[in-house]
Amino acid sequence: MPGLRFGLPVLAAALLLAALTEALVIAPTEAAMGDIQRIFYFHVAAAWAAFLAFFIVFAASVAYLRTKATRWDVVAVSAAETGVVFVSVALVSGSIWARSTWGTWWTWDPRLTTTFLLWLIYVSYLVMRSMVEEGPRRATFAAVFGIIAFLDVPIAFMSIRWWRTMHPTVLTGSGFSVEPAMLPALFLSLAAFSAFLLHLILLRSALERSRQEVTELRRRIGWMEERRS
Template sequence: MIQTTIGQNERRDRRGVNLLGYTALAGILVALYAVFFYAPREAMMGEVQRIFYFHVPSAYIAFLAFAVVFVSSVQYLRTRDAGWDARAHASAEIGVVFCTIALVTGSIWAKPIWGAWWTWDPRLTTTLVLWLIYVSYLMLRRALDEPERRARFAAVVGIIGFVDVPLVFMSIRWWRTIHPVVFNADSIDVDGQMMVALVVSLAAFTILYLYLLKLRVGLERLQIRVEALQRARW
């Protein structure tokens, strides 16, 4: 009876993941249409401005992913539930991928606009620091074999590392910077069709993140089971 219930739950979870995957694919296709065919060509920057529709959502997903790492790490230290550690690990991996995309697309945009692939602008520097923190988080997890010790140390790094997220967000407001400000305190510096394309891209990237998170958490739970069986054997 218990095995039947577990099997039904797993099939239901698999259907949910598949549905999210199809939704994410549809969202990405709609976003690509909005970016390349619906949004107009920007008058000053030209076609290179279209990178903006990938750069901003990637940065947003990185912040969201690291926020999930923070919450999951706090919950793990509070409950010692391995499920929270699995969520933190999965979200950190996804966050690093999207943070990498944000850094790369930002550099591609910067070369024709600023004349350089990279400048030590406060926004860029704090984002690079954020990337390094969570790469270190993943390296720490790889270096420790004992599951509880690994989860505990990683949770501490995940919590401390999140401090940099508000620094990245506020850097263009606290320090002199050449980085463009899209979302001002009083207004949003995006008009009409461009705003529609941005919102569609943000929605599509969010659904993609949720799909990847559920997929990766499922794999992480399987890994936890394998490790438990290996420990029981020994």
């Protein structure tokens, strides 16, 4: 694990540097949209990382309900917080792209709407956790919430196939819709954001475990002081 904690951020940084170089310098300029299209690589990667984070929330929530092991609750909340960050990046970068391409910062397009709903759901998940006292009861509620919340992920992903939408489709039935010369930048961005996501989840999980240990220590000290008095 120490090797992973050291190697993962190094890998993520190297991949991100390669992705930036490929996306901003090497990849060709899109004929219709121009240089604003280059935000596409990071927009797609951020959305992918968010979907991956929310899948981890789902898997960790299932694991908690089956085992009642606190470590899975830690993974779930860490992935949820990280996923909210990445879906926020996807929404903001998408709005910047939409302003240039569609002439508006926001439209209630099916993909945008379902992604915004995803953001609201997982923010609500975090708010719910903050309102319930820490312990098995909160972890159980959060696990059930995390499982149900994941239902919007496939809906958001499939929205551009199920409904009429202005949002471009990256992956079609016949393959990728982008030019072959743009694929290295896209793949590097996906890999970089995935590695960065996993690093952040590991880091946040370690912080959460430390916080829980401090909370438990304070509880025991308070209990001992009450016994003395």
